Amino acid sequence: MPGVAELMRWRGLASVLWLAALLAFESARPAKPLFASVRVRFAHGFRNIALGSSNAILTALLFATAWKATADWSSINAFGLAHRVENMPGVGTAAALLLFDAWTYGWHRLNHRIPLLWRFHRMHHSDSEMDATTANRFHPGEIVLSSLLRLPLIALLGLEFLELLAYETVLLAVVQWHHSNLMLPPSIDRLFRVLVVTPAMHKVHHSRMAIETNSDYSALLSVWDRLFRSFRLRDDPRAIRFGLEGFDAPSRQSLAGLLITPFKD
Ligand SMILES: [Zn+2]
Numbered sequence: 001m002p003g004v005a006e007l008m009r010w011r012g013l014a015s016v017l018w019l020a021a022l023l024a025f026e027s028a029r030p031a032k033p034l035f036a037s038v039r040v041r042f043a044h045g046f047r048n049i050a051l052g053s054s055n056a057i058l059t060a061l062l063f064a065t066a067w068k069a070t071a072d073w074s075s076i077n078a079f080g081l082a083h084r085v086e087n088m089p090g091v092g093t094a095a096a097l098l099l100f101d102a103w104t105y106g107w108h109r110l111n112h113r114i115p116l117l118w119r120f121h122r123m124h125h126s127d128s129e130m131d132a133t134t135a136n137r138f139h140p141g142e143i144v145l146s147s148l149l150r151l152p153l154i155a156l157l158g159l160e161f162l163e164l165l166a167y168e169t170v171l172l173a174v175v176q177w178h179h180s181n182l183m184l185p186p187s188i189d190r191l192f193r194v195l196v197v198t199p200a201m202h203k204v205h206h207s208r209m210a211i212e213t214n215s216d217y218s219a220l221l222s223v224w225d226r227l228f229r230s231f232r233l234r235d236d237p238r239a240i241r242f243g244l245e246g247f248d249a250p251s252r253q254s255l256a257g258l259l260i261t262p263f264k265d
């Protein structure tokens with residue numbers, strides 16, 4: 001079996017190729033005009049991708065091996081949920097993956113609810129020109145916290161490292177897509193969002209209006225927002241103004257300004 005580093009590299013390559021495809025589609029059929037010039041678009045993309053790349057390196061160096069060791073420990077000791085229902089092949093793993101996605105929803109909701117977590121998460125929301133690259137724009141502090149919390153979760157759910165990586169790869173592909181400056185015809189978006197979070201859903205989450213920001217927390221499966229009553233849509237998703245009041249100044253949008261977002265009032 002390929003090692004942790006090789007698997008992480010393949011995952012990175014897949015997400016780069018998918019991002020390139022989305023950026024090409026955004027150039028051809030943008031949902032709405034976003035950038036004043038190609039130069040502005042390039043600078044915006046560079047900042048978001050720089051953050052995403054450093055987070056990916058941080059995760060690969062600090063957490064990937066720990067995730068695998070935890071998954072292996074849980075497997076050897078038959079500790080986690082998936083290992084407890086081994087007489088039903090696939091059922092335990094499917095339940096564990098479902099619960100992992102529910103955790104992703106819950107963690108995102110906590111990031112909006114707890115002031116300290118919001119200080120980090122708001123950097124993701126302060127992007128007034130949301131496109132596919134925004135999917136990579138998370139504060140390293142948020143990444144470190146969520147990566148740490150994954151350790152007990154991996155053990156409890158009994159996810160294998162490969163299963164976790166497969167989930168992460170699909171998750172990132174969907175997350176890049178629903179952040180993109182693309183829109184599906186309404187009837188097709190409706191069809192997709194029966195199962196997954198679509199651009200029409202996640203655009204509402206990036207609205208400047210608090211009531212809309214505090215809705216549509218799901219990342220992969222849309223069921224959690226329906227189940228926990230945070231599902232919200234807009235009739236005119238193209239008219240949504242993205243970003244966060246008070247965070248538009250160029251000094252707040254530079255790479256350094258973004259990194260100090262949690263520490264500013
Ligand atoms: Zn959010």
Ligand SMILES: [Zn+2]
Nearest residue numbers: 124179202206
């Ligand atoms: Zn987002």
